[in-house]
Amino acid sequence: MNTINKIPCPNCGGQILFDPQLLVQGESFYCNTCNASIGISNQSKDQAQKAMHQFNLLKKN
Numbered sequence: 001m002n003t004i005n006k007i008p009c010p011n012c013g014g015q016i017l018f019d020p021q022l023l024v025q026g027e028s029f030y031c032n033t034c035n036a037s038i039g040i041s042n043q044s045k046d047q048a049q050k051a052m053h054q055f056n057l058l059k060k061n
């Protein structure tokens with residue numbers, strides 16, 4: 001299953017493709033346009049995983 005998602009780049013407004021499962025594991029992803037990175041800190045991982053769980057529940061509905 002393809003789990004790739006897109007979020008707007010906070011720097012240039014372009015699209016950053018990311019895999020939420022890798023994101024919550026601490027991977028960083030980069031904007032193709034301006035090379036800005038997105039990612040989460042170790043302290044945020046637990047919170048992010050909870051948020052992602054909620055997100056996945058929402059997607060099913």
Ligand SMILES: [Zn+2]
Nearest residue numbers: 009012031034
């Ligand atoms: Zn960008």
